[in-house]
Amino acid sequence: MEIEKEALIIDELFELLESGTIRPGGKLPSENTLADQYRVPRYTVRNALNHLEERGLIESVQGKGRFLKPGPARIRIPLSGKTSFTEKMGELGRSLETSVVSCEPSDNGEAARILAADPGDPVWRIGRLRVVDGEPIAIHYSHVLQSRFPEIGADGPDIRSMFEYYREHGYGDFKSGKTLLSVVFPSSREQELLRCSRLVPLLALESSCLDGRSGDMLEYTRILYRSDTFKYDISDIQE
Incomplete structure (x- = not known):
């Protein structure tokens, strides 16, 4: 009772x-x-x-x-893979700081499947913390194939924008694959990075990014957003 x-x-x-x-x-x-x-x-x-x-x-x-408690203002963000998070925040006039929090081989089976990794072809995970207007609000995990980007292990710690990195390697016409949205709760490490408690739900956005010209699968992405910081614009998402 x-x-x-x-x-x-x-x-x-x-x-x-x-x-x-x-x-x-x-x-x-x-x-x-x-x-x-x-x-x-x-x-x-x-x-x-x-x-x-x-x-x-x-x-x-x-x-x-x-x-x-006064919370951070909710940011309206398009749910589209055509522009990078960095570009989206710039268009909104937001101050963005990005820091790499991990760069390591990944054992994520879903990432390997989506990227069609061959046996023995390492998948690397680059984790970046997004701080907008002084508030840590998202963690981006980008999974890429070492065979497609052979220097990713060395380059990863310095990558602030994956799209810029892809452009440097000859890609430029980006499109997103299937997008999935779910609710999860933060691990102890994610609580530390996002400065939130274990009971603050996170929105997990899973998607893939392809090169529009070649059709090459560039990355599998899993982004964790603090649920108190964003509103999603899904008007340009079609079946």
């Missing part, structure tokens, strides 16, 4: 925050007020509030109470 009450409190407080009834920086009702309202012990209310705090929605100020 208490678990059901706790879930009810979480759901109703979440709706209250999402509806804009409480503005960023606004104070939430006290634990005593909520305990009286829902007719539950204070520890039930405290557990519900702690859950919302772990999700990054509210913050505690000692001696003052809990407040709706």
Whole structure:
């Protein structure tokens, strides 16, 4: 019964925050007020509030109470593979910083399948952290074949834009393959990079990038977006 009450409190407080009834920086009702309202012990209310705090929605100020945490402004981004993330942020007038957080051979079987890797043909994974307007909001994992880009192991740590790298290697007319969108939760390493808790859902966008002229498969991409930072424009996506 208490678990059901706790879930009810979480759901109703979440709706209250999402509806804009409480503005960023606004104070939430006290634990005593909520305990009286829902007719539950204070520890039930405290557990519900702690859950919302772990999700990054509210913050505690000692001696003052809990407040709706101002979140980063949601960025509207086209769900298209024709331009790079760097180019999209530039078009939106956003400040973008990119750092390479990993460059290593990958054992991702799905990446190998999509890239049609031959046995013994290494797949490399380049992980890049995207920081927009000072806020870490996405991790891009690009998987490429060593046979197509023989120097990827040495070049990877310096790559800030994969599209620019492909252009340097003679590719330029990009198109995206099938795109899949799912919800996942961050690993401990991803929590550290994105500065979020384990309960903040991430949007996982999986797609492939091809060269439009040759049809060559250039990369398999898995991008993890903090779900509180983006709105997706899917108007140009067709069946």
